[in-house]
Amino acid sequence: MAFNKSHYLGKAGIAIGSPSLKKKSSGHTWASTSDSTVSRRPYGLPGIQILPRKDLTTPLGSFVQISMPTGADLHDAAAAAAEDDLSDTSGGDSEDSVEVSASDVLHPLVFPAEQVSPKKRLDKKLALWRNWALKLIPELLDPYLGLLRESENLRNIDRRLPHCSCNGTGHKMNVIAVFFEKLVAVEVCSCSAVFQLLAMGLFPASPLRPTLAVDLNMLDFVNELFVRSPPNTTAWCDSLEAFLGSRTYKLESRDAIRRRFGNALQWYGNLISQKELLISGVINEGRLNWLKEAGSPLESDNIDRVDQNYEPPPSSSPTSVADNASDDSHESQNTTNSDFDIPRPSEYLRKRCPLCFGGDNPHDPNFMADVIVCIDACFTHKRRNPAKGGAKGPENLHPDTVFVPEKYVMEMKALVETVRPEKSKGKEKANVPSDGQLAEDSYEPGMKVPVSALEGCLASFIAADERRTKASTQFFADTGLMAMLCRHDHVLWLVNMTTAGERQYYALVLIKMLFMNLPLSMTVGILYDIGCQLERSCQIWGFLEEFMERILFALAVFHAYGHQWPCQLVYHPRKCEGFGLSDGEGCERFWSAIKLLIPSMRVAGFYHRLFTIDTQVKHLDKKSFDMMGKWLQRKWLTCLERKIEAEDILNELGFEISLLENEWKQQVATQTKPLARQSKNIANIAIKEILALYTAKKSFAMELGGLDDQLISGVYGDDMSVEDVLAARKAIMKKQGVIDANIKTKKKRLGVKDKEDLKRLMGNKFLQLKLNARALKQRLRDRLRNRKFELERLERAYRQTTSNETKLHSHVQKQVNRQQPTIARLAKKYNDMCYDMTKQIQEGNAPGNSIAPVPINREHLFALDVDDDIWQDVGLDENESEVIPGWLGNEKIREGIKGMLTTKRCAEEMARIKRERTALQEWSREEWEAINMAILMCEDEDIEHQLVIRKSRHLSLCAQWREQVSLIPGTYPMLKGWGPNVKDLETALKDLSQENVDEEGSDDEQLNCTYNVEEADNNNVIEETEFMAVSDAFRVADNGLAFGRWESEDLWEDLEDDEEDNLEVGTSRKRSRQKYYR
Incomplete structure (x- = not known):
């Protein structure tokens, strides 16, 4: 399959061919003002009357002179009129309108122009958009690609006016060309004005009848500037007008450049984007062919599903653009769904981040x-x-x-x-x-x-x-943005x-x-x-x-x-x-990178x-x-450093990894369990639970007696043997043991000894306070644990905090301190319960031998020391006291858990970096082959020129990546390289460090400098000779020997005589050194 320009441009919906030419003739006529409305009222101001214009008053009446439209003027007259009316409101061009009737030339005596309704204004904006997006930009894409090739990417633009093929049928138009340092009046033919301007390296500010055009190099410069600084067209144009004004360049009206420069900048950016998308589509065509020729296991229809998103988005219909965004333009991002599978991520994602999806x-x-x-x-x-x-x-x-x-x-x-x-x-x-x-x-x-x-x-x-x-x-129509980024900070969607x-x-x-x-x-x-x-x-x-x-x-x-x-x-x-x-x-980080857009947006x-x-x-x-290779390199080295530090801590502590893993699991299980519940009827509920356990125990005892009777009599039930009876008896006895343990535990918590006391204690106030205090203390204990662990992380982060991390430290401190009021409230409530329980004991309302719990000292509450009262359940659990686990009470175990987690995360990170480094090389190789295949099958020299540029850039990227990730091993051996051969990669790497400037017309060659290259070489030789002579002279002086056939003193005399002229042109630094030697 051969690639040609019509194939791609047709696929993008771009019309190919020269614009139609229209003949121009001029003339004027007179129209009576009686043919039009004598008076009108502007939209929205019914109290003000607008009088018609009168150019000539005679006994027959008043008349106004109008221009008759020509064939060329009538072409797209409605769109041109819409464009003119929107010159200020849409930031577009402001041109001379086409006059078609007497009513169109009636100028108000109060207002400069007739105001239109919002609906009419929207229709005019739509007409202007159609002329730009659906007509001019597609038509300009072909000649723009040709201009880039012929001018070496705008480096050598031919500013001569190109020949027009209309043979003089069109009329001449004056267009002001805006350059960095001057304003130039250019005369172009009306039949192909925008194409002639583009061939001269100028972009029109209007799609149909431009009167101002901007240098493409200036637009490129502003585009690059506005992605690195806050975009401000007004500031740029004001500066440009002031700069040109100081050189006596000036337009008729103030802000004439600003009102039209933004229009040119906007649509030139659209043209560049269309060009880039077109070239990406060509490369993806080459990718499909390369995968098929290489015998890829990917099926043909799956390849098409994955890679179909390269096509330029179709333009939406005019009826839908006014209110809602086009949905068709994004179908390429939603090429797959859960109804079928694809062999790899879509080409959209592979293009967004090769490390994740490539x-x-x-x-x-x-x-x-x-x-x-x-x-x-x-x-x-x-x-x-x-x-x-x-x-x-x-x-x-x-x-x-x-x-x-x-x-x-x-x-x-x-x-x-x-x-x-x-x-x-x-x-x-x-x-x-x-x-x-x-x-x-x-x-x-x-x-x-x-x-x-x-x-x-x-x-x-x-x-x-x-x-x-x-x-x-x-006050705001759009309130913000939500973003999804990969871990390499590449935007996937907004x-x-x-x-x-x-x-x-x-x-x-x-x-x-x-x-x-x-x-x-x-x-x-x-x-x-x-x-x-x-x-x-x-x-x-x-x-x-x-x-x-x-x-x-x-x-x-x-x-x-x-x-x-x-x-x-x-x-x-x-x-x-x-x-x-x-x-x-x-x-x-992305929000920080685009914060410069906030004011203008x-x-x-x-x-x-x-x-x-x-x-x-x-x-x-x-x-x-x-910076992709540099990112992998930095992450790899940082991960290695952190892993070594964590392993050193583990080796110093000497704990087994299995022990630390078990302690960590216990910590997670303990600190993520549901909190204890408080209730007004908690004592009654606990008593009922104990009574229910007694009932269950009684039923199990009866069932166990029945099994014992079967064993004694030797008569067993249906389908049962002696082994079955013994197994059932064993299971019941095990359940009885569990019930007895639960009854014992619950009775201890209540402080009762026998079953008869339970019914008598129903509704007891002391038991209610006791169980609620136990639940509240457990909740308080959990809150303090959580806060302690968060404070530990805060203190560790604070020790590592630098000046630019102060905001993070304050954020963490604020979040941790938010829990202090709640903890203090819980402690006060617990102490109040302790006082109430003491009062109940004194009044004799508590069971015998009851002990009041010890209140918590609130001054030492947040210290959470091992010996604090918070851990002692005196009066709440008579025979139990919570054993402090190692993950909480042993500082070394806690440090070991941190080191273990860090080691595991570093191991995961290193494995992922290896995988990403492999993905980068695989994507690079495929991209290289796709570009080469596209160049091989391309028949259009303009597109081929762009493909060669893409190839050169990709070669430079591969050279950088290959060097930067050389220390990182791949997931598996990479035998096929990066795509380009090693020699080309080494050459590209050298070219990255070399300067590339024009030699002709260099300012350095025009300087009248006496210190030329030849003299500099002579001075270097003299300097080295002097150094050697001085060194030998010192050695001779130390040994008391002569230096060959020369004495050191004679050597200096000979040097002075032979090189006197050369020494005169030396630098001041060298003259001072020579004076010192003498």
Whole structure:
């Protein structure tokens, strides 16, 4: 199959061919003002009357002179008029309008132009958009590719006016060309004005009748500037006008450049994006052919499913662009679903991050999560509500956008609202537990954290409260962004948020988009600041039910401190398996990288905001690709260092890993168990439980007696033998032993000795206080444990804190200290119970031999020392006292657990880095072969030129990556290399460190410098000779010998005589050295 330009441009929906030419003739006529309305009122101002224009008044009446339209002028006259009317409102060009009737030339005496309704303005914007997006940009793509090839990527542009093929049928147009240092008047033909301007290296500010064009080099420079600094077209144009004004260049009106420069910049960026997407499509065509020729195990139809997303998005119909985003333009991102499987991640994901999705083996059973992503929302990237009656305007999406289509977001929203009804405030408040009267704590289905901990996380996190207002929808149409990034900080998808709070359906649609582009075998680890709440919703309401078995939820490191300690034990990425050293804070780094867009995006249009963010994402992708090998190298070395430190700690402590693992499991099991419950009837409930156990014991005794009778008589029941009877007797006796142990334990807690006391103690106040105090003390103990472990992490982090981590330290301290008031309240309530129990004993209302518990000293409460009263259950459990486990009381065991967890996470991280390094090399090799195949089959020299550029860039990337990851071993031996041969890689690596400048016309050659290269060489020789002579002279002086046939003094004389002229041209530094030697 041969590749040609018509194949690609036709696939992209681009029309090929020269624009039609139209003949121009001029003329004027007079029209009577009586033919038009004598007076009009502007839209929205009924109290003001606009009078018609009068150019000539005669006895026959008043007349106005109008220009008759020519054939060329009538071409697309409506679109041109719409373009002119929108020159200020849409940031476009401002041109001379086409005059077609007397009413069109009536100029008001009060207002400069007739005001139009919002609906009419929207229609004109739509017409202007059609001329740009559906007509001019597709037509300019072909000549733009040719210009890039002929001018060596705009380095050598031929500024001469190209010949027009209309043979003089068109009329001449004056266009002002804006360069960095000058303004130039250019005369072009009206039949092909934009094409002639482009051939001269200029981009028009208007699609049909431009009067201003901008240098392509300037537009490229501004594009590069605006992705590295806050985009501000006004500041740039004001500076440019001031700069040109100082050189006596000036346009007729002030701000004439600004009003049209933004239009040119916007659509030139669109042209570049279309070009990049086209070339990517060509490369993917080459990839398909290479995979088929290489005998890839991938089936042909699966290859098409994976790689079909390269095609440029089809333009939406004009009827839909005014209100909603086009859904068709994103179909490429949603190429797969759960109805069929694909052999590897979609080409969209492979292009987003080769490290995560570029490998030949997408699933590895040795990893709990094949890929790791993070999700977060940001409410600082808002957009203000437009003026009354304003709409989104015509669609202008980036051709390779990362935004999830609005259609999918609305579908997920409808699903969530249908399955999960909105909670009422009263009902929700009724379910909130308090420390005084707590509902029974338990585990929800599918969760490893008790309800009490989850409710605590829900209460402490603003993000978990969907009804919390973070951005006013009264003032902002778009309230923020939610992003999904991989662990290498590559943006996978973005969602434009329009709600006042953070809704779960935004995160759910991002997760669904990811799984729709992955094979059914791949698993995903998701880091989210409220990951526990998201998994809880999925388990309760069945969200993402088809993907839940392949998801591993965890918390982002920075937000983990705000969660309850039991939640951290299960969801912290440093404690749960599978996440290595991933921190989940890639979204925070992304928000920081695009914060420069915040001011300008507040007042931007809907689609302009999305396009600008997409452009910034592409810039960050390019930077990240350059640093990809460096990222792996840095992570590898850091991981090695941390692993060695942790292993040294373990070796010093001397504990067995099995012991530490067992202690860790006990800690997790103990600290994640449901909390004890308090109740007003707790004593009666405990007594009833003991009586029920007595009843069960009695029934077992009767059953055991029956079995004994069978053994004595030798008569057994149906289908029973003596072995069966003995086995049943043994099982019953075992159950009786368990019942006796439970009865004994419960009676000790109540302080009773025999069965008769139980019924008498029903409703006893002392027993109620005793059991409630025990439950409250257990809850207090758990809270103090959690706080102690969090403080330990805080202190350890504080010791390692640098000046730029102060914010993190303060955040952690704030989150930990939030629990202090609750703990203090629990301690006070427990002490009050102790005083009440003492009073009951004194009044004789307690069982005999009852002992009052010891109140807690609140001054030493937070120390949590091993010998504190908090561990002693005197008066609460007569014969028991809680044994302090090793994971809590033994400092060395606790240090060993930390070292063990760090070692495991480092081992996971190293294994993942090896896999990512292998994936990078495999992706690089395939990309190299795809580019070569595309070049081989391409028949168009313009596209081939772009492919050669892509090949050169990829070669440079491979050279950098190969050197940077040389220390990292692969998952398995890589025998096929990186794609390019070793010689080309070494040459490319050398070229990266060499300068590349134009030699002709260099300023250095024009300098009149006496210190030339030849003189510099002579001076270097003299300097070396002097050094050798001085060294030998010192050796001669030390040994008392002569230096050959010369004395040292004669040597200096000969040197001075022979090189006197050369010494005169030496530098001042060398002259001072020569003077010293003399």
